[in-house]
Amino acid sequence: MTSTNSKPRRQFKLTEASLGVWSVIVFIFLFAPIIVIFVYSFNSGRLLAAWDGFGFDGYQAMLEKTAVTSSVWVSLRAGVFSALLATLLGTLAGVAMARRPGKWVAWFSVLLLFVAITPEIVDAVSLLPWVVFLGQDLGLGIFNDGIVRLVVGQSLFSTAVVTYIVRSRLVGLNENLEEASADLYAPPARTFWKITLPLAMPAVLAGGLLSFTLGLDNTIVASFVQVSGTTPWPVYVLSSVRTGLRPDIASMSVVMLVLTLGALALVAVVLKKSGDSASQIARTMAG
Amino acid sequence: MSGFRLPRPTLAIPAIGWLLIFFVAPVLMVLWFSFGYKPGIFASHANDKLSFDRYAEALNPTFFTTFWNTLWVGLAGTILCLLIAFPVAYWMSVKVPVRFRGLLLALVMVPYWTNFLVRTIGWQIILAPHGWLATALSSVGIIHGPLDILYTRSAVLLGVVYNYLPLMILPLFVAFDRVSNEMREASKDLGAGRIATLFRVTIPLAMPGIIVGTILVYIPLMGDYITAKVLGGAKGNMAGVLVASQFQTAQNWALGSAMAVLLIVVILLSAALAGLIIWLAILPFSRSRKLVIGMAK
Numbered sequence: 140m141t142s143t144n145s146k147p148r149r150q151f152k153l154t155e156a157s158l159g160v161w162s163v164i165v166f167i168f169l170f171a172p173i174i175v176i177f178v179y180s181f182n183s184g185r186l187l188a189a190w191d192g193f194g195f196d197g198y199q200a201m202l203e204k205t206a207v208t209s210s211v212w213v214s215l216r217a218g219v220f221s222a223l224l225a226t227l228l229g230t231l232a233g234v235a236m237a238r239r240p241g242k243w244v245a246w247f248s249v250l251l252l253f254v255a256i257t258p259e260i261v262d263a264v265s266l267l268p269w270v271v272f273l274g275q276d277l278g279l280g281i282f283n284d285g286i287v288r289l290v291v292g293q294s295l296f297s298t299a300v301v302t303y304i305v306r307s308r309l310v311g312l313n314e315n316l317e318e319a320s321a322d323l324y325a326p327p328a329r330t331f332w333k334i335t336l337p338l339a340m341p342a343v344l345a346g347g348l349l350s351f352t353l354g355l356d357n358t359i360v361a362s363f364v365q366v367s368g369t370t371p372w373p374v375y376v377l378s379s380v381r382t383g384l385r386p387d388i389a390s391m392s393v394v395m396l397v398l399t400l401g402a403l404a405l406v407a408v409v410l411k412k413s414g415d416s417a418s419q420i421a422r423t424m425a426g
Numbered sequence: 427m428s429g430f431r432l433p434r435p436t437l438a439i440p441a442i443g444w445l446l447i448f449f450v451a452p453v454l455m456v457l458w459f460s461f462g463y464k465p466g467i468f469a470s471h472a473n474d475k476l477s478f479d480r481y482a483e484a485l486n487p488t489f490f491t492t493f494w495n496t497l498w499v500g501l502a503g504t505i506l507c508l509l510i511a512f513p514v515a516y517w518m519s520v521k522v523p524v525r526f527r528g529l530l531l532a533l534v535m536v537p538y539w540t541n542f543l544v545r546t547i548g549w550q551i552i553l554a555p556h557g558w559l560a561t562a563l564s565s566v567g568i569i570h571g572p573l574d575i576l577y578t579r580s581a582v583l584l585g586v587v588y589n590y591l592p593l594m595i596l597p598l599f600v601a602f603d604r605v606s607n608e609m610r611e612a613s614k615d616l617g618a619g620r621i622a623t624l625f626r627v628t629i630p631l632a633m634p635g636i637i638v639g640t641i642l643v644y645i646p647l648m649g650d651y652i653t654a655k656v657l658g659g660a661k662g663n664m665a666g667v668l669v670a671s672q673f674q675t676a677q678n679w680a681l682g683s684a685m686a687v688l689l690i691v692v693i694l695l696s697a698a699l700a701g702l703i704i705w706l707a708i709l710p711f712s713r714s715r716k717l718v719i720g721m722a723k
Contacts, residue, residue: 154620158517165514169537169591172548175558179551188551232441239434247438254449258649258693260666261453261686264673268459269452295449298441356541359651363673376543380656384547392544399539407532 173396180389187384197386207391210375217289217361217371218354225294226347229301233342234335236302237309238317254299263363266292270364285369292360297353301346308342309335341413348406352399460683471679480684489668489685495579496665496689497696500648503586507594507643508636510587515598516628520607531599538592546656549585550576553657577659585653590646594639601635602628641697648693665689 180198184191201207236244270291274282281287316338320330336343358373365374372395376388435442460480462473485493518530537545552559555572563569575581605628613623629636651666658664669689672682 155521158513158521162514162517165510165591166533168588169534172545172552172588173537173540175548175551176544187547188554188557228441228444232438235435235437239437241434243435243438247435247442250442250445250450254445256645256693257449257453258646258651258666258689260649260651260669261456261690262449264669264682264686265452265456266448267673268679269448269455272455291448295445298444302441352539356539358541358543363670373541373543376541376547377652377655380543380547388547389544392541396540396544399541400536403535403539 176389176392180386180393182386182389184386187386187389197390200385200387201391201394204387206370206375207372207387210370210372211391211395213286213289213369214355214372217286217293217357218351220286221290221293221297221354222347222350224290225297225301225350226343228294229298229303229346229350230305230336230339230343232298232302233305234309234331234339236306238314238335251299251302254295259296259359262292262295263360266360267363283366285366288364288366289357289361289369289371292364293350293354293357297350300349300353301343304346304349305339305342309339312338341409344409345406348402348409352402355395355399456683456686458683459679460687462680462683464678464680470677471683480680481688483681484684484688492663492668493665493688493692495663496648497692499579499583499586499650499662499664500644500696503583503590503647504640504644506583506587507591508640511591511594511598511639515595516602518595519599519602531596534592534595534599537588538596542589543652543656545589546585546653549581549588550656553581553584576657577661579658579662581657582654582662582664585657586647586650589650589653590643593642593646597635597639597642598632601632601638604635605631644697644700645693648696649689665692 179187179190181193181195182190183194183196232247236247270282270288273279282291316334317330320334321327325333356373357371358377361371362374362377365371370378372391376384376392379385379388458473459471461476461478462471463475463477463479464470465472483489518527522530551557553573553576554560555574555576557573560569560573563573564571575584609627609631610623613627614620618626649666650664651670654662654664654667655670658667665685666689669682669685672678672685676682
């Protein structure tokens with residue numbers, strides 16, 4: 140640095156300003172396609188990409204088209220069931236990892252890691268022959284049901300996410316309360332219900348809501364395992380990419396985005412109430 | 427504590443069982459298929475003769491080009507994400523007042539939680555030959571005539587950088603957030619310039635976050651299917667699309683399985699190789715730094 144006082148300061152302001160400008164450009168970049176979808180959801184034309192004029196035709200059409208409304212309904216149901224399942228499996232596994240550690244935790248972590256890093260397309264192509272095998276060759280009729288297939292497909296990654304969130308919350312809290320409960324002769328099951336579960340509750344709720352939004356977004360696995368008649372919303376959109384996108388796709392996407400953001404705002408509130416900092420919340424929500 | 431205790435992993439057994447049945451078993455089945463063959467037009471696979479022939483087939487020139495393409499997009503996309511996200515995350519965690527940080531984090535989260543497919547469709551509209559970007563660029567005189575980026579490798583690169591950028595910004599933010607201001611001030615007080623502080627204090631301390639961000643972006647990016655499908659067309663094909671087409675249109679499950687296995691192997695090997703190279707590159711620096719600290723004592 141030079142000896143004069145003003146030069147470093149000016150330089151300082153310049154780097155600061157360029158960092159700010161760069162960040163603003165990046166934020167515009169991040170929001171560009173979302174703004175485009177929002178604007179085009181008010182396109183009164185016939186095709187999504189060809190702007191015709193401002194109107195609410197897209198929003199009207201999305202309510203009238205049964206293909207749209209029923210696909211959203213399928214997504215919501217599959218999302219709720221897969222979130223419940225993933226929360227149940229993930230909470231139990233997360234508690235076990237945090238409270239009953241041992242050599243098995245290393246093996247289980249490797250399994251969870253593989254679930255997390257396997258590309259979704261590989262999950263998709265392997266799950267399709269598998270559910271066909273279970274449903275048709277083994278005659279387990281339940282796997283021919285569209286919703287069941289979607290729930291199975293969506294639950295894998297979500298289970299890993301919930302396990303991770305619940306585990307990291309409990310690892311951060313020490314076992315004093317649970318030990319006190321055991322010392323006071325509470326049976327293990329009662330300690331679990333009265334102490335461990337309430338302690339883990341913020342993580343359980345956050346994990347459940349995250350699973351729900353992950354389920355709503357599931358496109359790749361769903362497009363492979365789906366049964367015609369129970370097409371979920373993202374798969375309907377994917378098939379429309381081939382056959383021609385209409386404005387009502389954008390309109391419903393805006394509605395779904397509002398729904399997802401509502402669920403996520405709830406996650407943030409739950410985590411904040413339980414005392415997480417902004418950066419802890421970011422870590423949890425990024426999975 | 428006395429009395430009966432359940433074996434340690436008991437509570438995890440439902441999750442373990444579920445993942446074994448619906449994750450491990452299907453993936454093993456695909457591994458098994460990959461050694462088989464397609465017996466005829468109407469059958470998708472057969473396993474009565476086992477061979478590595480499908481792997482050889484998956485590496486023939488046409489498919490190899492696509493794998494190469496995928497690796498190129500994966501590396502270029504990850505590096506671009508890192509370069510773009512680095513200043514943003516640094517700015518958010520160091521320069522922005524604390525009370526605005528939560529809001530900015532939420533803003534990074536919004537695109538991440540918008541449906542992947544829908545944001546990619548947004549780019550399809552922007553990049554259309556006569557779309558917004560084409561109008562804007564031709565009005566400033568950068569291009570003349572329609573914009574021909576859609577359905578090329580460049581469009582896929584732009585799409586993946588966009589789609590995975592939040593996954594880079596978030597861990598970098600967390601990493602920079604952990605490097606306290608006191609550390610930086612101490613470095614300044616000890617006479618280090620701003621550049622020296624960045625390279626010798628901030629970046630080394632943030633390294634775990636940088637590595638996490640790189641992995642979080644690189645791995646799903648390599649397996650990407652939707653971006654390439656919507657923005658790529660024939661010129662911007664990626665391995666994920668190739669795998670899917672073997673199962674959906676060509677109905678050659680044996681070949682598709684071999685490709686899926688290869689995709690995982692390529693991802694793991696390239697990530698391990700990159701880790702090794704970075705480790706070797708950092709090694710001399712970490713030694714010299716330790717030496718400096720030792721001398722300072």
